[in-house]
Amino acid sequence: MAQYSVRNAQKLFQRGPATVRALDGVDLEIEEGEFVALEGPSGSGKTTLLQLLGALDRPSGGTIEFEGRDLATLPDRELATLRLRSFGFVFQQFNLIPTLTAVENVEAKLAPTGGGRERALELLGEVGLAERAEHLPAHMSGGEQQRVAIARALSVDPRVVLADEPTGNLDSKTGGEIIELLAGLAVEHGSTVIVATHDASLAARAPRRVQMRDGALAGGLAAPAVH
């Protein structure tokens, strides 16, 4: 049974009088441990789909089953638990808490699970930032900040890592390093990786690529990402 089973997922946004169909009937299955790239131009619905998969939002219609549970109908509290223990997010803007040091940013994810500073430092070591643990985000480079974000995402050994344009704010060299790090660590931590990107070279590193256009998948349901 697939880890994710998305059926006819729809997401509508109200922009003034107009209704925008961000997702228009997406069907998708993702197996555990897969490395999937969601490709497509801006506005194609990558981020929206990623947010539905990461339980950050509910679909307007259809079902999104994660390990047999429909994320559309789970109560908020359970969704929060899923986000905490099962998902790890990496954002384009890094989204680190500006008042917290690198290690404290990792602790922010660990604290609700009861995890502590030692585990956070361990993760920072894994991303090669042990010596930057006490630095504030403002004093770190973009690559360093994104590495902290990756450490944060992986700190709880999540079932899935969801990365939304993780290299979008980085130069290509750093972006490549980040994607290598993410892919490598995901395997180590046994996590599925879903990366939304419009960068074809980045997507090319993914074993499976899913094309999106205007809120729908351009490829087949479970079509292998082969071009």
Add this chain to the structure above:
Amino acid sequence: MFYVRYLRNELVRRRTRTVVTLLGLGLGVALVVAISSLSAGLDQAQRKTLNPLAGIGTDLTVTLAPAQDTGGGFGGGNRDLIQANQSVITDLSKLGKPGTHFVHDFFLPGTQLTFQQTEAKQIAAIDGVAQVTQGLTLLAEHQEGIVPKIVASIKTGGQTYRIQRNLPRPSASEFQAMQACLQKLNPQGSTGPSTGSGGFGGRSNGGGGFRGDRGAFQKCLPKSLQRFRTNFTTPQQTLKQVLDPPQTNIKTTAYTIGGVDQTHPAMGVVTAAQVTKGRFLAAAGGKEALVSGAYAAKNTLKVGSKLILNGSSFTVVGIVGPPLGGQSADVYLPLAQLQTLANQQGLANVVLVRASSSASVSQVQKAIEAALPQAQVASSKDVADKISGSLVSASNLSHSLGIALSIVAAAAAFLIAALLALSSVGKRVRELGTLKALGWTQRMVVRQVAGESLATGVLGGVFGLVLGVIVALGIDAFGPTLSASSTSGSGDLLGLGTGVARTATSSVSLSAPIGVTVLAIGFGLALLGGLIAGTAGALRAARLRPADALRQVD
């Protein structure tokens, strides 16, 4: 603990926001504390000075109004009073031996009629009356000087009287005997008329005169003529001398004197609380006196001085300050002593009444007026109405404006704190959304945000209290002096006014006592402000859907 470190970091690392919030909350709390303290200070000052009857431990005073004279005529209803006050007669002859120094005091009832002390019992029996004391306040005329000596000097004697009289003619036999005598003594010169200067020459009726020496003549006069006797009455005369008025230095000064029930030091015409130097009258009621500060200064009296009143020596045991409201006397004696001095045994002219509760004052007032139709009952309010001055204005101001200012200050503090919390949450939408994306529950996010606001409230409260205390201490140290004054005339409360209208002015340095309650309220306000702000922020944070929050652009 991560959450605490996060909270501290938020406060420390967003320093500007924290400082602005603390300033806002702190100033608000400081204003509330300072204004409340100021208000309390003014209240205290007002209680001290503006409530004169409370100053003498009394709610009501009862005096006897002069009876209305229905007979008409000039003088109207005050005939009793005028009669009572007419009794000043200075009998010089009774003052002492001329030339000696005398001192005498006359005691008049002033504008208040006296009544039997027993009438007070009637008042004490009225429901709601907790305690009753009596006083006798009199207007005193003090006379002092030298008993005049009146001396008139009259000189008499030294007048000259001329008396003319016809002597009786000697009889024929006497004449013959006289001639024979003369013949015998002086035989030669018996012829010829007498031309001598003798006194009888001119009166001889012919028949020849006497010659010869006087000695012989004297010897020969008949017995009845040798010794002449007659009655002479001096003329009656009236001596008149205008006497200059006797020189004297008798001075008359007026003062007021109060008889105090010295067994009730907390309530009476004067109370122990008014004593500024020395002590209150001893309960035993000996020959002791209290004098007002002004009277003491005028007459150079001090504690330990002797005050001689009609021969009795009273020791000044204390100096008293006047309570506002004009019922001060110059000298206070134990009631019984004054009654004896003034010959008013068993009489009083004011009854001081304390009601069992402040709520029952007006009811007691009505009951007394009903029971004693002739009585004039005055309450504190009647007296307080006569008082004016900066203190009254300031107190009224503090009541209305102070409360308004406190509310505005508190509201402003709340508003500032709430707005800052809201704006802070507004700026942190992405951060809070990230926390939610990380798996924080709504409760955890709200708790974190509310915790920050509460911590800000606590810090702001502490800051505000410190600031407020400094301001209050500043007012204590440099505060202006407020004054209240009242002018008492003939209609004043204890009837001391006739001719002695006076203005009592009471000055109080403005203070701002800081009560524990005020501090607690100030701190509570800061906490409440923090909580309100925190709740407002947290509610906004709680409404965030993580995806929406993340979509927010910085």
